[in-house]
Amino acid sequence: MTNTSWRPAAWRGFGWGVLAGLALVALMYLAGTFLGLRPLPQALSGPVLAIMPGFVFGFLIDTLQHAGKVVEEFGLIVAMVVGLGVLGAAWAVASGRWRLAQSALVFAGIGWLVVTALLLPISGVGFLGLNDGPTTPLVWGLLFAIYGVILQMGSASPLPDQADPGRRRTLGAVPLAIGAVSLGVLALRLVPDWYRAIFNPPEAGLSGLSPELTPVANFYVVSKNFSDPVVDAQGWTLSVGGAVDKPLKLSLADLRALPSSTEYVTMECISNNVGGGLMSTGGFTGVRLSDLLAMANPRANGTWAAFKARDGYAESLPMSLIRGAPELLVAYDLDGAPLPEAHGFPARILLPGHYGMKGPKWLDSIDLVDHESGGYWEAQGWDHNAVVKTTARFDVPRDGAIVKLGAISLSGVAFSGTRGISKVEYSTDGGRSWLAADFKPPLSPLTWVLWSAAWTPGSEGAYQLRVRATDGGGVAQDAKATASYPTGASGYHTIQINVAKS
CATH class of the missing domain: 2.60.40.650 (Immunoglobulin-like)
Structure with a gap:
């Protein structure tokens, strides 16, 4: 292949790579729905935010609000498809130089390795994505095998001029059909959620003067996740450990059996614009955090409480604040009913007077440590104290x-x-x-x-x-x-x- 002849091959391979990439992405989201596979854009959202300068993220949040997460997911999907297109271009150029049967599957294998051995570990789900289950690399292998099969279709020799027109039309319709079906699947899977996020968030359902208590259906929801965790109440436990003499492991029933307190609290997101709707009021019931930690007999060196949530969210609070704030709860009810999944079922931290970023949802563990362990948004440059402004x-x-x-x-x-x-x-x-x-x-x-x-x-x-x-x-x-x-x-x-x- 000459220096000039590789360019048409590269563009052809890029086109077929994009087509095969669309099919892979569509099947990836279907696998997420039916097989529990974590879509790559969802897995990579955390690392992308981690490397994004805080002021850039702040500008996007202030400007886009709920649309920001949609833009991020769309951008990651486009980047994924373009990357698979580049892989297709590399395959086309290489196959022109080295004749190898089913060479597209070899390059599909390279793509599989990049995802499972590089991108998934970066996203925090372990080598080959095994933290999400033993079938994860197998499902990704199947997706890339389909990618390779579609990519290999791009190596077929063009039909001679005298070929049957019907056959020509059929072969020409195949890539169009693959592209149309893939885009259709993505539209059906993603667009309704995107539309709701941008045009119909919970707080948009209220008009006129706000009620004293926000209806649960209209209580604002903000999450870093594309897909929030769904926690099984039967298998869930809250562990309290670290610098304590009596580590605790409480089931939801154990937590609910402890003396409870109900607080009427207004919550506000730190990204709420002046006059914005990301502010709601509810009656939260739960266990006072100070009482719960006292049950574990904290040691003197346990000066901070570090929280970990099911979605990887982390936050920490000084024990001096916790001891002086009896209104701080490990909450499990909102307005007399179990917390909705979007609000952190089965339990979350409630810290009145501070922006919502200080209250992790889907709480899994509390460890007493001797230092501030940081927080998810603090790592992006947001305020460590996050005290609500008037x-x-x-x-x-x-x-x-x-x-x-x-x-x-x-x-x-x-x-x-x-x-x-x-x-x-x-x-x-x-x-x-x-x-x-x-x-x-x-x-x-x-x-x-x-x-x-x-x-x-x-x-x-x-x-x-x-x-x-x-x-x-x-x-x-x-x-x-x-x-x-x-x-x-x-x-x-x-x-x-x-x-x-x-």
Whole structure:
């Protein structure tokens, strides 16, 4: 093969590699559904986030919100297909130089080795992916065998001009059919979930003034995972170990049998934009973390509690904070029912007054250690303490609303973690002047307050409305607008409305 003749072969091989790659990716997701195989984009999401600079991730989260995870998964799928296309190009060039029967299967084997011996270990599922089960390398082997068979179809010699037109059309339709079926499978498997994530997240189901207690179906959900773990309650245990004299291993029944406490708590995601919906209130029931750890007789050198979750999430808290926060729970119920899977069933850490990143879901173990063991998001540069900032938002009216001239109801929520709210104010002239709003007493010292006001504009026109809050200690909300990375967003929620006579 000459230096110029390899290029057409490489492009042909790339095309067939992309086609075979689409089929492999489609079958990979089907294997995930029916055989429990972890799709490669899901496995690699953690390492990708680990190498992404925190400020870049923060920008993407602030800009894309729920769409960020969709963009990441789509990008990893594209990268996977392109990589398999490059493997196909290498096969085409090599097969032009060295004639080898079923050479595509040899290159498929190379692809299998790259995935099972390099990418899966990087993703944390062990050599050959054996941490996910002994069948993992076998399933990947089958997927790459199918990839190799489709790739080998690209080596067929072109039909002579006098060949039967029907046969020519049939052979030409085969790659089109493979591509169409593969794209169809991916669309059916992924697009509904992507659509729900972007356009219909749980919190989007609420309109008007927020209720004091958020319905569980509308409680915001944020997760680092493409697919959250499903934990079997019968086989689950919570282990408490490390620097303790009496290690514990508790089943869910054991945990529920311990003295319990119920706390009404507002939770907020650290990536919530000012005025955003990633904030919800619920009644959580569980065991006080301080009481649970006391049962294990902590040693003096156990100065930090390190948490590990089923999805690999990690977090740690100082024992000084835990001992001084009786509201900190190992929670197993939300609003009187077991935690939904998306909220961490069978148990999660609940840390009121701090952003949700400090409360691991799907909790598996707690170990007392002598140092801060780090956290998943802290490793990306997010704040280690993650204390909730004072915030207030408009629920009614919505930004861009057209309202009728006359008495207008303004309402929303204000929240300041465990510090409480002492004052809520609103402005109808872009912040030049401020008026006090009324607010209801909170459900507990750990929840938001619902505020309201009646305002009658003097004339038609466009108005810029703002709202701000002051915490229970008299400290006013930060007026400076900042993005969520790395300590949580700040600034005043600002909306534009138009007042008309009719």
